[in-house]
Amino acid sequence: MAAERLISRTRAQQLDFVRSIWPSIGEDEFQREDYGRLFTFIDRETNVTTKYLGRYSKHGVDEIAEYIHFLRGNFTYSKTQAITSNQISQRIDGGVISRTLDLAASVWLTTRVDTEVATGCVTWHLNDSLQSSILSHFQSTVIVNDTKSDIIPRGFTMAHLCKAYGFRVVWTDDLRDHLSVDWENQRIMVYEHLIYLYNFLMHPAPIPIPIEIFEEAIDTINLLFPSDQKRTKRFLRSEHRIFNRLGYCGRERRMRLSDYRHWRERITVLKEVLEDPPKGHHQLVLDKERRNFLNWATFWIAFVVALLTIISIAFGIVGVVYSVKSYRIALESLHVGVQQTELAIAMACTDTEMAARLPQYCSGA
Structure with a gap:
C-alpha cells in the first residue's frame, strides 16, 4: 500500500x-x-x-x-x-x-x-x-476598547512560556483545538499546518470556514512564534518544526487583544500567565519589559537582607571565637609566668645569703 x-x-x-x-x-x-x-x-x-x-x-x-x-x-x-x-x-x-x-x-x-x-x-x-x-465551532467575540490591558507584551512567545513557566507544546491537526490549554499537565495545543492557512490567503478557494479565521490563526502563530527571533528558531528546531520558513506570511505581528476575535479568549488566558512570577531560576531575572520588577525586586531585597544577616551572624561568631581564644591565651601566659616566678624563687633560695634576705619565700626551703 x-x-x-x-x-x-x-x-x-x-x-x-x-x-x-x-x-x-x-x-x-x-x-x-x-x-x-x-x-x-x-x-x-x-x-x-x-x-x-x-x-x-x-x-x-x-x-x-x-x-x-x-x-x-x-x-x-x-x-x-x-x-x-x-x-x-x-x-x-x-x-x-x-x-x-x-x-x-x-x-x-x-x-x-x-x-x-x-x-x-x-x-x-x-x-x-x-x-x-x-x-458552530468557531465563535467570535466583541472587540474591546483600546486600553492598557489590551496591549500584549512583546515577550509573549511560546518559547518564553515553555522555558519560564514550564509549559509544553502539543501539536494538533485540528484547527478547533488551536491554543487550548491543558492546565493539569501544563500543555498548550498549537495548530501546526501553517502552510494550509497560508495557501488559502495566497490561493483563495471555496471553503465553509471564513477566510478571516485563517488570517487570525496565522496572526496567532506569528504572535507566539515570531519567525525573526533567534529564540523562536531554536525552539522550533528543538520541536522539529520548520513552518517558520514561511515567515510572517505577508502579515505583521499583531500585539493587541482587540486584533483578535476568534482566539482572543485563549490568548487572554495565556497572557495572564505572564502576570505570575516565572518558575525556577527564571524568577531571578528581570525581563526586558520590566513587568516582573516588583517580584524581582522583592526577591533580591529579601536575598540581600538574608545575606547581610548571615554575614553579621558570621562576624559575631568570629568575634566570640576570637575573644575566647584571647582569654585562653592570656590564662596560659599567666600560668607560664607563675611557673617562671616559682622557678626563680626556688633557684634564689638555694643561695644561703639570698635565702636569709627572703625569709618569707625561703622559710620552707
Whole structure:
C-alpha cells in the first residue's frame, strides 16, 4: 500500500492532490518540503479507508480527493442532499457515503468531522449543511476598547512560556483545538499546518470556514512564534518544526487583544500567565519589559537582607571565637609566668645569703 501514501509520491502526484484543495496553485509555488506534516496527517486519515474497506465508498488518497472536489462546490448542501447527489451516490449505502463524506471533510478542513463518534468531533447532521456544522465551532467575540490591558507584551512567545513557566507544546491537526490549554499537565495545543492557512490567503478557494479565521490563526502563530527571533528558531528546531520558513506570511505581528476575535479568549488566558512570577531560576531575572520588577525586586531585597544577616551572624561568631581564644591565651601566659616566678624563687633560695634576705619565700626551703 506504499503507493497510496501521499508523503512518498512524486512531486507531480503530490501537486495534483494539493490542487484538489487549492486549484490555482502554480507548479513553481509548490515547495514540497513545506507539506511534510500536512501530507503525513492526510495519509493517517485516509489510511482508514484501506483498513476498513466496507465502511467507505472510496479508498485511498486519490478517491478521497474526488469527494473533496465535490464538497468544495457543494458545502451548503445538507448531509441528506450530499448523500443522495447523483454525483457520488452510485446506489451505495447511505451510511457508507456519510462516513466517506465525513472523512473527506476532515481532510479538506483539517478539522475532525465524525458524525458517528460525535464526542470531540464536528457532527454533520442529515438536515444540516457542512458549512453550518463547521461554523458552530468557531465563535467570535466583541472587540474591546483600546486600553492598557489590551496591549500584549512583546515577550509573549511560546518559547518564553515553555522555558519560564514550564509549559509544553502539543501539536494538533485540528484547527478547533488551536491554543487550548491543558492546565493539569501544563500543555498548550498549537495548530501546526501553517502552510494550509497560508495557501488559502495566497490561493483563495471555496471553503465553509471564513477566510478571516485563517488570517487570525496565522496572526496567532506569528504572535507566539515570531519567525525573526533567534529564540523562536531554536525552539522550533528543538520541536522539529520548520513552518517558520514561511515567515510572517505577508502579515505583521499583531500585539493587541482587540486584533483578535476568534482566539482572543485563549490568548487572554495565556497572557495572564505572564502576570505570575516565572518558575525556577527564571524568577531571578528581570525581563526586558520590566513587568516582573516588583517580584524581582522583592526577591533580591529579601536575598540581600538574608545575606547581610548571615554575614553579621558570621562576624559575631568570629568575634566570640576570637575573644575566647584571647582569654585562653592570656590564662596560659599567666600560668607560664607563675611557673617562671616559682622557678626563680626556688633557684634564689638555694643561695644561703639570698635565702636569709627572703625569709618569707625561703622559710620552707
